Amino acid sequence: MLIDNVGRHPLLKEVEICRVGVKSLDKPRAVELPVGIITTDLEAIVTDPQIDIIVELIGGIDRARELILKAIANGKHVVTANKAVISRFGAEIFTAANQAGVYVLLEAAVGGGIPVIQPLKQSLSVNRINTVIGIVNGTTNYILTRMQNEGASFDDVLADAQQLGYAEADPTADVEGWDAADKIAILASLAFGGRINRDEVFSEGIRQVSKTDISYADKLGFVIKLLAIAKRCSPLSSSSSPPTLSVRVHPTLVPKSHPLASINGVYNAILVEGEPLGQVMFFGPGAGAGATASAVSSDILNLVAHLKSRQNSHSNYNLDPLLACSHQDYCQIAPVSELDARFYTRFLTRDQSGVIGKLGTCFGKYGVSLESVVQTGFQGELAEIVVVTHDVQEGKFKQALDEIRTFEAIHSIPSLLRVI
Amino acid sequence: MLIDNVGRHPLLKEVEICRVGVKSLDKPRAVELPVGIITTDLEAIVTDPQIDIIVELIGGIDRARELILKAIANGKHVVTANKAVISRFGAEIFTAANQAGVYVLLEAAVGGGIPVIQPLKQSLSVNRINTVIGIVNGTTNYILTRMQNEGASFDDVLADAQQLGYAEADPTADVEGWDAADKIAILASLAFGGRINRDEVFSEGIRQVSKTDISYADKLGFVIKLLAIAKRCSPLSSSSSPPTLSVRVHPTLVPKSHPLASINGVYNAILVEGEPLGQVMFFGPGAGAGATASAVSSDILNLVAHLKSRQNSHSNYNLDPLLACSHQDYCQIAPVSELDARFYTRFLTRDQSGVIGKLGTCFGKYGVSLESVVQTGFQGELAEIVVVTHDVQEGKFKQALDEIRTFEAIHSIPSLLRVI
Incomplete structure (x- = not known):
């Protein structure tokens, strides 16, 4: 028929x-x-x-x-x-x-409808891919875009998105980054030619992203996006075994000039960087x-x-290697704590005078180099301080934060976000 | 070996x-x-x-x-x-x-390195493509981006681009839009499944784009880009013959919110719109x-x-229809004069008072509907007026301009550009 x-x-x-x-x-x-x-x-x-x-x-x-x-x-x-x-x-x-x-x-x-799987298998596979970064979950991108544009809170936008059908009744898989983690595991596997253990993909959702942080990020020249990132960690090796990767999903401060910064609403985009190609980006409707x-x-x-x-040669044909997925070996996944990253942190402090000095000294002790420290405003009696670091090892940064948390002058650390 | x-x-x-x-x-x-x-x-x-x-x-x-x-x-x-x-x-x-x-x-x-030919043949070919719009010439996009960012003139930027190796010693093919016309002819052929007669592709270059127009466009919310456009003109037909198209290259006012507006420098991007897919865009290095x-x-x-x-079935295999180009029939190409388009025109006028009324009356006579008429400034004794139309048939618009040119009050019409 x-x-x-x-x-x-x-x-x-x-x-x-x-x-x-x-x-x-x-x-x-x-x-x-x-x-x-x-x-x-x-x-x-x-x-x-x-x-x-x-x-x-x-x-x-x-x-x-x-x-x-x-x-x-x-x-x-x-x-x-x-x-x-x-x-x-x-x-x-x-x-x-x-x-x-x-x-x-x-x-x-x-x-969704963006041709990205097939190009990764075919056209891009002649390159040595270094990074794949995507906005691959339409629901969270819709929520973050509306929070950004309207200065609205996560809960309000989520409720509205559920009513409009952009978020599911149980939004956990989207909001916690699990859906994006599934997708970056698949993209990483194709881009880097190795299998990925899904359990090793780090994911952090967007529940903790507040309108305050979106507004501070904006002033610092960033937008906040839920990025799914797969990145080559190991130096170039001549062996044919799959490389060591970092594969993770987290809300991220993205500079406004970055190609992914302007991907808004339910749209998805995937940016692939490799040699000798350079950067290519695929953009389109992520769902529907x-x-x-x-x-x-x-x-x-x-x-x-x-x-x-092949209809004249029914039996005995080989699978086309560009359509099949034949890699067998697993990629090593580096734990997030060992990675270098830039961080954005917001502190609420009790004692304004001298606290910036104390923060700086403590970060210095752990080898954390700061890009900017800004006293952004007040929440009641408490002063708000935003710190953006240069590239630091996540483990060392967390150690510094643990010590800072014990300071008399520190009331709380409401936000900790990564910067691309 | x-x-x-x-x-x-x-x-x-x-x-x-x-x-x-x-x-x-x-x-x-x-x-x-x-x-x-x-x-x-x-x-x-x-x-x-x-x-x-x-x-x-x-x-x-x-x-x-x-x-x-x-x-x-x-x-x-x-x-x-x-x-x-x-x-x-x-x-x-x-x-x-x-x-x-x-x-x-x-x-x-x-x-260049953007996978677009293969996706058009394969992944996107299940759609009914309606438009393909590209920034497909890196040299002209580089020149226009620098004119935009620096307020520089075409000649100055071209000379510099030639020194830097971004433009050739004889830049004619790039600057006149011929290279972009070659490329959109190829894309149109793949997207619409018919052959394209290259001689029928309209092209207008960027020599006439002045820094004055870039600056006015900016104030009106546009950037100027050299777009290569292939668009379905004929209504949906059930026949399998190739559709009637408009295929053209010209400098174009693009709203700043449009996905192609932020493609800068030597980068290329190709936007494909079809059903049921919607819009997808491919972005990357156009040359090198x-x-x-x-x-x-x-x-x-x-x-x-x-x-x-297929190595076990040497003889007797069929060409893979998704890799080969098997279409035989030619697409009809509609002449530009029959197309509907929006226009941006700049007039230099001798007599400020009453001239806007005369313009409006004359455009009205030819059925040209105006979106905005702005007196933007002066050049010496002459007043500068910028007109942006709604969608009008190009032929009728040109007739109106011919009549306007005869007006005593009109000194000259230094610019005429299309708006997407």
Whole structure:
């Protein structure tokens, strides 16, 4: 059965939608599908010998993983938008796919409709990638953009975003940075050619970002964005083993002139820096039906094109190394405490006079070099002091903070954010 | 012979550089090549039966075209960075390639190292593309950015850019928009799935952009960019014939909030808008050795991956439709005079009083609706008036201007620019 309008490319006209698996047959749907095509028996789809390609869009983890693996075992190619499964079970899934001689494509899993997975596998893979930095979660970027533009608080904007459908009823995965961590784990794996242990990806959410900090950051020339960062730590080695990386998600002060600073609202962007290329950035809608449809259809199209160009040589073909994910080794992930970073910290102090000197002395003792110390204002009786450091080792910086916390003059340290 | 460091991807290690064709053997080169590999006999390279892939980076038109066609006739795949040849002789070259069963890849021809050609062929081709708008010429973007930032004149910045190597000794192709026109012809062909007659691409350069206009545009909330635009004109048709397009290059007033407004210096960016996707943008270095190396190597890698995954089925394979360019029909190109556009015009007037009324009346007579009319200042005795229109048909607008030029009160019309 040929279904029109699956997509615009003439090749997609050759795709036949065999079955559509759903949770409930009764739910009203905007799409008209031929009678008999809808089923609740997902098992029957992934084992159907007629079917060549399975598209997995059910979300969640355990059931999706099980279905994907069963589809692979049955010799089917898989297209998925499921970043949670791929970031956690990518190793298992790709090993199975490579053994079965099938592809698992996932353009929709990161960056919505932005073509970034395929370019990382193909066009950019000739480079030595040094960093991948992304704004890859639309919900948190929407919240931070509105906090920035309206001077509103996190809780107020979140509540509004939930009403408008930009944030889920349980926003934890977005707000805590877990969704972004899934995505940067996937991007890092492709960019650096090694597997990533998802548990080792550091993530810090945006709940702690206050409107006060957004406003101070603004005055200092920064905006605050939830960045997902994967960065090469190890020096250039000639060995072919995957490099040591830092892979992390956290709210970050970004200079206003930085290409990522102007990515606002639900938009996503991914910046890739490598040699000899330099910097390239991909920008677009990070979510939504249209974006997902575009990405999923492009994966299907890729598979159809591959199958078609080989239809005279059914058996015995090799997997195209630029479509498959064949790396086996894991990247080492450096613990955050060992990394160098710049920090923005806000102190509330009881005693204004002399406190800046004490802070400076203590930071100096731990080798923390300061870029600026500004007494920004008052909160009641308390003076507010904002410190921005140069690059320092996170561990040493935290040691200095631990000592500073014991100072009589220090009331509290309400904010600690990283600076790109 | 295996040459290391051709690129980073392990697959590239399987590439052997057979011959390197040059103009002069004596020129000192930064790259060390094995003895005997360099030759001035380009003919011998494209006919060498040992060679699978030809990389054409000689530039120019006639000789490059001849060599590319001869390489194809000899069954070789071609990688080229030559936008001038592809935009003019793409029809001839792709027809020959399809007949010979070889690929002609050209990632480096547009946008330097930005992966845009391959994403347009693959990931984005499932969409119905409506517009492709690019800043695709680094030289002119560099000149306009400096004019904007420094309030400098075109001639001064050009002279400096030539000294710094950002503009060529003969800058005509860049400054007149011809290079950008080559590139948008190529992008349009891929995005809209039809051939483009390069002669029908309208181009207007940046020589006429004055610092006065940049400064007025700034006050009105715009920056001036040389945009290359390809836009669908014809309404949605169900036929599979290529659509009618507008394809053009001209200096354009771009609102400061537009994603392309912040693309500065020698950077390039390409914005693609389609359904169901929405807007995506690709950004990166538009030129330079590293960018070109990345794009050319990625094409070679693509070819190697394809050849390798088919090495068990040498004969009888079909061209992959997502790598080949198989469209045969030409897109209709609508003449600029029939298009709707917004205009920015600057008038020098002798008589201040009443002249705004006369302008308004005359524009009204031709159905030209005005967004703003501002008396911006004086040049000596003459008053300066800037008009920005709503969308109007270019032909009607020009008729109104012809009549206005005859007015006693009008001294001259020094500027006429389009607004996005």
